[in-house]
Structure formats: structure tokens, C-alpha cells
Amino acid sequence: xxxxxxxxxxxxxxxxxxxxxxxxxxxxxxxxxxxxxxxxxxxxxxxxxxxxxxxxxxxxxxxxxxxxxxxxxxxxxxxxxxxxxxxxxxxxxxxxxxxxxxxxxxxxxxxxxxxxxxxxxxxxxxxxxxxxxxxxxxxxxxxxxxxxxxxxxxxxxxxxxxxxxxxxxxxxxxxxxxxxxxxxxxxxxxxxxxxxxxxxxxxxxxxxxxxxxxxxxxxxxxxxxxxxxxxxxxxxxxxxxxxxxxxxxxxxxxxxxxxxxxxxxxxxxxxxxxxxxxxxxxxxxxxxxxxxxxxxxxxxxxxxxxxxxxxxxxxxxxxxxxxxxxxxxxxx
Amino acid sequence: xxxxxxxxxxxxxxxxxxxxxxxxxxxxxxxxxxxxxxxxxxxxxxxxxxxxxxxxxxxxxxxxxxxxxxxxxxxxxxxxxxxxxxxxxxxxxxxxxxxxxxxxxxxxxxxxxxxxxxxxxxxxxxxxxxxxxxxxxxxxxxxxxxxxxxxxxxxxxxxxxxxxxxxxxxxxxxxxxxxxxxxxxxxxxxxxxxxxxxxxxxxxxxxxxxxxxxxxxxxxxxxxxxxxxxxxxxxxxxxxxxxxxxxxxxxxxxxxxxxxxxxxxxxxxxxxxxxxxxxxxxxxxxxxxxx
Numbered sequence: 043x044x045x046x047x048x049x050x051x052x053x054x055x056x057x058x059x060x061x062x063x064x065x066x067x068x069x070x071x072x073x074x075x076x077x078x079x080x081x082x083x084x085x086x087x088x089x090x091x092x093x094x095x096x097x098x099x100x101x102x103x104x105x106x107x108x109x110x111x112x113x114x115x116x117x118x119x120x121x122x123x124x125x126x127x128x129x130x131x132x133x134x135x136x137x138x139x140x141x142x143x144x145x146x147x148x149x150x151x152x153x154x155x156x157x158x159x160x161x162x163x164x165x166x167x168x169x170x171x172x173x174x175x176x177x178x179x180x181x182x183x184x185x186x187x188x189x190x191x192x193x194x195x196x197x198x199x200x201x202x203x204x205x206x207x208x209x210x211x212x213x214x215x216x217x218x219x220x221x222x223x224x225x226x227x228x229x230x231x232x233x234x235x236x237x238x239x240x241x242x243x244x245x246x247x248x249x250x251x252x253x254x255x256x257x258x259x260x261x262x263x264x265x266x267x268x269x270x271x272x273x274x275x276x277x278x279x280x281x282x283x284x285x286x287x288x289x290x291x292x293x294x295x296x297x298x299x300x301x302x303x304x305x306x307x308x309x310x311x312x313x314x315x316x317x318x319x320x321x322x323x324x325x326x327x328x329x330x331x332x333x334x335x336x337x338x339x340x341x342x343x344x345x346x347x348x349x350x351x352x353x354x355x356x357x358x359x360x361x362x363x364x365x366x367x368x369x370x371x372x373x374x
Numbered sequence: 375x376x377x378x379x380x381x382x383x384x385x386x387x388x389x390x391x392x393x394x395x396x397x398x399x400x401x402x403x404x405x406x407x408x409x410x411x412x413x414x415x416x417x418x419x420x421x422x423x424x425x426x427x428x429x430x431x432x433x434x435x436x437x438x439x440x441x442x443x444x445x446x447x448x449x450x451x452x453x454x455x456x457x458x459x460x461x462x463x464x465x466x467x468x469x470x471x472x473x474x475x476x477x478x479x480x481x482x483x484x485x486x487x488x489x490x491x492x493x494x495x496x497x498x499x500x501x502x503x504x505x506x507x508x509x510x511x512x513x514x515x516x517x518x519x520x521x522x523x524x525x526x527x528x529x530x531x532x533x534x535x536x537x538x539x540x541x542x543x544x545x546x547x548x549x550x551x552x553x554x555x556x557x558x559x560x561x562x563x564x565x566x567x568x569x570x571x572x573x574x575x576x577x578x579x580x581x582x583x584x585x586x587x588x589x590x591x592x593x594x595x596x597x598x599x600x601x602x603x604x605x606x607x608x609x610x611x612x613x614x615x616x617x618x619x620x621x622x623x624x625x626x627x628x629x630x631x632x633x634x635x636x637x638x639x640x641x642x643x644x645x646x647x648x649x650x651x652x653x654x655x656x657x658x659x660x661x662x663x664x665x
Contacts (some may be wrong), residue, residue: 056577063380100428100467101462105421109508146646146649149650150653151652154604154649154653155602157600157601157645157649158646158649158650160600161642161643161645161646162642162646164638164639164642165639165642165643168635168636168638168639171635172636173634183455190453233643270391282597286411286474289406289471289474290474293467293468293471297467322485322486323481323482325479325482326478326479326482326483326486327476327477328475328478329444329478329479329482330475330479331471332472332475333457333476335481336461336468336471336472336475337457337460337461337472340461340464340465340469341468349400349439360462364530
């Protein structure tokens with residue numbers, strides 16, 4: 043992205059934000075629901091992008107953390123607690139469980155780690171389904187209230203969309219700050235070369251656990267918003283396929299790019315909706331589109347842009363060199 | 375005790391099918407670092423190909439042959455050429471994600487072009503019970519077990535006893551050196567994809583009469599095979615066989631003695647334990663770290 047001039051980048055960013063605020067104002071209920079879902083999934087994908095894209099730890103359990111957050115929020119808000127308190131609990135719970143799940147990451151890497159997290163994901167689903175004294179089992183939890191923010195009721199779709207969008211903005215700023223802090227640098231060092239990171243004095247053990255815990259906590263935030271968004275939850279949405287979907291979002295958008303999760307969530311949530319006019323074929327076309335995109339650019343959508351900008355930069359640089367050289371020659 | 379005996383036989387029969395699928399899974403991993411998340415759907419599809427052939431009027435035996443050939447063409451050749459080859463150079467993860475998308479695509483295609491309902495599927499082994507050691511055992515379980523074991527033995531013999539098998543192993547273990555000593559590595563990799571397609575078609579033929587043909591039936595199966603492959607040892611064919619049998623038996627015993635609600639949890643907890651304490655799998659060799 044650094045190829046654009048800075049003012050242009052800021053203007054573009056502001057235009058997108060303004061569009062996200064203004065355009066949905068006359069959307070119908072369903073459109074707002076889909077857009078809110080995009081915001082929620084983008085938060086979860088951003089968490090996974092921290093774990094996977096920046097720290098290089100493969101996790102197939104992000105969907106389970108969305109589930110943990112959703113159940114925490116659903117159980118607390120139906121018992122009269124306010125949503126912000128539920129979000130804090132969801133964060134704390136996901137953080138703690140994520141920290142514990144990070145321990146296998148200290149012993150095994152790559153695909154083995156993916157398998158451990160996959161098993162965890164299935165176990166979490168079984169707990170959601172079977173512990174009906176807590177989670178309502180297969181009947182789930184219904185009548186989840188939507189919160190009052192600064193005294194304004196958000197029962198209607200539009201106000202709640204702004205709650206989701208606002209949360210996305212807060213999480214984005216926090217992640218933006220995090221990846222530019224020494225912690226973010228340490229995460230990237232972990233991804234690029236763990237051995238070297240360790241020899242430079244980075245406590246790889248602590249940072250691996252941190253990467254897992256923070257990424258999972260964001261999954262919890264997404265879940266805590268998902269529950270009041272749908273106002274009804276059961277175990278089905280939080281099975282393994284949600285974890286796989288979130289992983290797909292991160293890779294398709296571009297793992298390790300800040301904006302990757304936004305685009306990835308857009309592809310995964312909005313593209314199937316746009317393809318709905320093809321009726322029975324829409325998921326098939328979606329699958330073909332994802333495969334085609336990955337064949338074209340295995341580093342995701344932002345990988346294409348990155349490659350293009352890198353090429354342009356090299357061209358510009360070599361042009362500058364040529365100019366400088368010809369100047370030198372004319373001087374001589 | 376009679377209960378335990380029945381459970382063991384049934385568990386070994388499903389386990390033998392898991393083993394077939396898991397062996398294909400490890401073959402793909404060994405030769406091309408493909409983690410095939412669509413492996414379960416690969417088992418689901420051939421049954422529908424065979425059903426389609428039968429609907430078109432082919433007799434059962436012809437439908438089986440057509441189904442196996444078509445799956446080798448689609449799930450072997452086309453899968454490798456169109457999806458794996460372009461992405462192999464770019465690391466494990468993008469390809470794994472692409473196979474997830476493929477799994478969605480296959481499921482939706484079957485749902486759209488065939489049926490969303492479960493269809494019955496004829497059994498190639500006779501149904502009924504026979505008495506063994508005073509127990510009534512279903513012929514189907516025995517037949518499945520025997521056929522799966524034959525297939526696995528055939529494959530092991532191919533890999534260990536023939537020159538072709540040795541070339542395949544060489545291509546999997548060290549492609550660079552294999553190329554230097556004249557092994558056609560590319561052709562060997564293609565061969566493993568064809569073998570995988572054959573194995574999943576066979577598994578499909580054996581398991582579909584038991585669980586019916588449905589577009590979602592690959593989900594559970596794929597996961598079971600996946601776990602079997604890891605538990606047994608991701609880099610060993612015999613590990614995958616042992617893992618398949620073990621998971622099949624464990625799953626059946628867990629359903630009977632632990633709880634039906636948490637039956638799926640037992641293989642998962644086992645998996646986590648194996649990865650933490652013996653990450654190379656029960657029969658696998660430790661992989662060297664490349665750092």
C-alpha cells in the first residue's frame with residue numbers, strides 16, 4: 043500500500059469510512075444484517091490475522107472463540123447484565139482459553155498446530171451442544187437483548203449496525219497500534235525466524251502465547267457482538283466450518299496485511315449474497331471464485347496489489363537510476 | 375462380552391475404510407505437501423458418479439468401473455493439474471485453503487445437480503449375518519474389512535516390493551536426489567494422485583451402502599480420516615492404516631461405553647494427546663526441523 047501518496051491514502055480511507063456510515067442508511071433490514079455480519083466477521087478475522095498473518099501460528103479454532111464470546115454474551119445479557127460487561131467477560135474468557143491453547147504451539151509447529159486447534163474447535167462445539175444446563179443445548183438461547191448505548195436503544199437494525207461498525211473501528215485502531223508497537227515487531231520476528239528472534243533476546247515463549255491469546259480475545263469480541271446481532275444462538279454456526287471460513291477470509295484477503303481481513307470478510311460474507319441471483323449455484327460459484335483467486339495469487343487479494351506496487355516501485359527506481367546515470371554521463 | 379466382540383468387528387470395518395482414506399491422505403502429503411481438506415468430499419463424490427451411471431441405465435458392475443475411472447480422472451488428474459500444480463510452489467497454507475473451497479464446491483455441485491436428499495446405494499457384499507465363534511456377525515462388516523485389507527495389502531506390496539513403488543517412495547522422500555538418479559518425479563507424483571483417487575472411490579463403494587449417499591456425508595468421514603492419518607503418523611503409510619483401525623474401534627467403543635453425546639470427543643482428546651506427547655504419530659518418524 044505504501045506506493046500511494048499519503049494524502050491520497052488518507053482521502054481514500056476517509057471516503058470508505060464515510061460510505062460505510064452514509065450508504066447503509068436506506069438499506070433494508072436484510073442488507074443491514076449482512077453488513078453488520080461483515081463487521082463482526084472482520085473483527086474475528088482480524089484476530090486470526092494477528093495470530094496467523096503476523097505471528098505465523100496456524101489456528102483452526104477462531105470459530106470456537108467466536109462461539110465462546112457469543113455464549114458468554116448471550117448468557118450474561120439474558121440474565122440482565124449490560125453488553126459492555128459481557129464483552130469484557132468474553133475478552134477475558136477467550137484470552138485465558140487462547141493462552142492455554144497456545145501451549146501446544148510451544149511444542150509443535152505448522153500443520154501439527156493446526157490439527158491441535160482443529161481438535162479443540164470440535165471439542166468446543168461438543169460442549170456448546172451437550173452442556174444444555176449452560177448453553178441451552180441444541181435449542182440454543184433466544185431473546186438475546188440488544189444494548190442501550192449512551193441511552194439510545196439499538197433494537198432497530200440501523201443503530202445496531204453502527205454499534206458493530208463502531209466496534210470494528212475501535213478494534214482496528216487497537217490492532218493498528220499493536221502491530222506498530224514493539225509487540226507487533228516481536229510477532230513478526232516470530233513468524234520470520236523464531237530461532238533468530240530468540241537469539242535477539244525476544245521471549246518467544248511469551249510472545250507465542252500472547253499472539254494466540256490476543257487473537258482469540260478478538261474472536262471473543264466478535265462473538266459477543268454476534269449474539270445480540272442474531273438475537274438467537276445455537277451451536278451450529280460455531281462448528282468447525284466457521285473456523286475454516288475465518289481462515290479462508292484471512293488467506294483470501296491477504297495474511298499479514300492490515301487490510302486483509304476486511305477484504306477477506308467482504309469476499310466471504312458479501313460475495314455469496316451478491317451471487318444469490320444465481321440461486322442454487324451461488325455457493326458453487328463462490329467456491330470457484332475462491333479457488334481461482336488463490337491460483338492467481340496465493341498471497342490473497344492484497345498480495346496482487348502488493349506485487350503490482352512493488353513492480354511499479356522497481357520500475358520507478360530503475361527509471362530514476364537511468365536518469366541519474368545519463369546525467370552523470372552528460373556531466374562527464 | 376458378545377457386545378464387545380460385535381463392537382470390535384464393526385469398529386474394525388469402519389476403521390478399515392478410514393484407513394483407506396487416511397492412506398490416500400498421507401500419500402498426497404508425502405509427495406506434494408498437499409493437505410487435502412476435501413478428502414471427505416472425495417469419498418462422497420464417487421458414489422454419486424456410480425449412481426448417475428446407474429440412472430443412465432448402466433448395470434451395477436459397469437457403474438462401479440465407470441465411477442472409479444471418472445474419479446481417477448476428476449479427483450486424480452484434474453485435481454492435480456488444475457489446483458495442486460499451480461499452487462504447490464506457494465507453500466502449504468494457500469493450497470489447503472483452496473481444497474477447503476473445493477470441498478464446498480463439490481458438496482454444492484452434488485446438491486444442485488443430483489439431490490439434497492440421502493439416496494440408498496446397493497452393497498457389493500451380500501447382506502445378512504453369519505455365525506463366527508458363536509456370534510452373529512454381519513456379512514457386510516466382514517466383506518468391507520476383507521476388501522479394505524486386500525486393498526491396503528496390495529498398496530503396501532506395490533510400494534515396497536516393486537520398482538515403481540520404490541521410485542514413488544524416492545520421489546516422496548527426496549525429490550532432488552530422486553531426479554538425479556533418473557526417477558520421473560512428476561510422473562510419480564501424478565501416480566500418487568491417481569492412487570488416492572482410486573482409494574477414495576473404493577472407500578466410497580464400501581461405506582456408502584452403510585451410511586447412504588448424501589452430499590454432506592464426506593464431512594465426518596474426512597475428519598475421521600484426517601485424525602487417523604495424524605494419530606498413526608503423518609509420514610507413514612502403515613501409520614495411517616494403524617491410525618484408521620484404531621480410530622474406527624475407538625469411535626465405536628466410545629459410543630457404547632463413554633456417552634453418545636461425547637463420542638466424537640474421544641478421538642479428539644486422543645489426537646491432542648498424541649500430538650503433544652508423540653507428534654510424529656504412533657508409528658511415524660520424527661520430522662527434521664528445517665531451521
